[in-house]
Amino acid sequence: MRAVRLVGQVAAYLVVLLGAAVVAVPIYWMFTSALKTSPEILAIPIRWLPSQARFNNFADAWNSAPFYHYLFNSLFVALAVTASTLLFASLAGHALAKFSFPGRDVCFAFVLSTMMIPFTVIIIPLFVLVRDLGWMNSYYALIVPAGVSAFGIFLMRQFIMTLPDELLDAARIDGASEPAIFRVIVLPLTKPALATLALLTFMNNWDSFLWPLVVTTGNTYRTLPVGLAAFQTQYVTHYEWIMAVATLVTLPVFALFLGLQRYFVQGIVMSGLKG
16 A cells, blocks of 8 residues: 555656746746757757857847847836735735625626636737727727736635635724725735736736737837737847847746745635635
8 A cells, every 4th residue: 555655646746847847848938948049059969058059139228229228118008006905905815705695606707707717818809998098009008908917806806715714703892994994904804816817917918919019019119028029020039139139038027936935825715716
């Protein structure tokens, strides 16, 4: 019996290591390709290490386009969408979890149903709406449509449901108002869920490409993923520059994940998303 358990543990570790390798190899390839030349990147058989590290690829790529402006746009949009999503998702999740009102379950079911609609289905009517509002080539077009998400409401609702009702009732008996209960009791207790939602929202908007490509036509409001397309022309594709900028783009998300990792794991487990 002990031998069977040992074999099972070894098999589980091997599966985990295989999964880690599948995830790590593309990241390693991106990092090393940022130090290669284009012929080395396209060489067959694959060259896993550069013949000579070309750190100047980072400077050349960064100076070839106004990436400092793209970086500001990406940071501003991602942070604004994240803040808006945290605010509205926590408010809606609290209402759907701790208040009883007619149609509550119907409202929640409607919110969940919107998660089944692919973004590509609504992109044309959303584009027409943004155009008619005069928001083309503006931060409004990049921030407002993504200001709240059904997944965020679902995540916050599931987490807030785990909070004991007795805690909130005791605060009401002491005379605390509903806004005070939400601000002083609910929000501090939902830090893991808020951190999880913040990380996922920031990452999703930091990497967003299709929508910023549709609603921006100039460099003024372009974000980093759209700016990367400047390295792909009809005749030349600077693969080494693409990999260099892509490496720089991953660093903020990587740092954010390291800082919120403890809350992220706790938020996933306690919200019931662990499967």
